[in-house]
Amino acid sequence: MAAAVEAFLCFGLVRDPSYNCSMDKLPLVGIVMGSKNDYDVLVAAVEILRTLEIPHEARVLSAHRTPDQLFAYVETARERGLRVMIAGAGGAAHLAGVIAAKTLMPVLAVPIAATPLNGLDSLLSMVQMPKGIPVATLAIGKPGAANAALFAAEILALNDPALYDRLVAWRAARAQEVLDQKLPD
Numbered sequence: 001m002a003a004a005v006e007a008f009l010c011f012g013l014v015r016d017p018s019y020n021c022s023m024d025k026l027p028l029v030g031i032v033m034g035s036k037n038d039y040d041v042l043v044a045a046v047e048i049l050r051t052l053e054i055p056h057e058a059r060v061l062s063a064h065r066t067p068d069q070l071f072a073y074v075e076t077a078r079e080r081g082l083r084v085m086i087a088g089a090g091g092a093a094h095l096a097g098v099i100a101a102k103t104l105m106p107v108l109a110v111p112i113a114a115t116p117l118n119g120l121d122s123l124l125s126m127v128q129m130p131k132g133i134p135v136a137t138l139a140i141g142k143p144g145a146a147n148a149a150l151f152a153a154e155i156l157a158l159n160d161p162a163l164y165d166r167l168v169a170w171r172a173a174r175a176q177e178v179l180d181q182k183l184p185d
């Protein structure tokens with residue numbers, strides 16, 4: 001999809017409701033989740049990206065329920081300006097691997113607890129990608145989602161000094177939070 005078409009979907013008069021775009025620039029990070037139910041976890045990534053002022057978009061696309069639409073999305077992602085993908089899924093969780101198979105962009109995987117196996121199924125699926133198609137797998141659940149966004153920020157900051165400075169400030173603030181903690185008397 002051409003950048004102009006993407007701009008129309010995100011910011012045009014007839015905004016496509018399936019696109020959850022953020023910021024007033026074309027997205028650099030694409031967050032894909034296998035189900036709307038995964039958003040409760042992936043919102044942790046969205047919050048970090050918002051805080052760091054990184055343009056992003058979030059979509060529900062399933063590797064097994066909407067494979068054709070997922071392929072179409074990933075095949076056009078780079079030309080639309082995306083540079084990093086975050087994929088969150090539960091259960092068999094092949095979403096990240098399928099995305100990685102179709103792009104050379106870094107794919108950061110977030111395992112989600114969606115079955116009685118509590119995310120261990122998704123973690124093992126995502127982290128056990130066969131040699132040749134890499135997927136960087138984070139922790140199960142919200143901590144993994146937040147770290148996926150921070151990892152994406154670190155990748156983008158390699159070529160963005162202003163973003164690097166924002167990351168330095170973000171981490172310094174986290175350190176200060178720890179130093180400010182008081183234990184009960």
Ligand code: RP5
Pocket residue numbers: 033034035036037038062088089090091112114
């Ligand atoms: C996966 O199956 C999704 O990523 C989700 O975590 C899980 C269950 O999907 P729903 O039945 O909640 O839509 O594809």
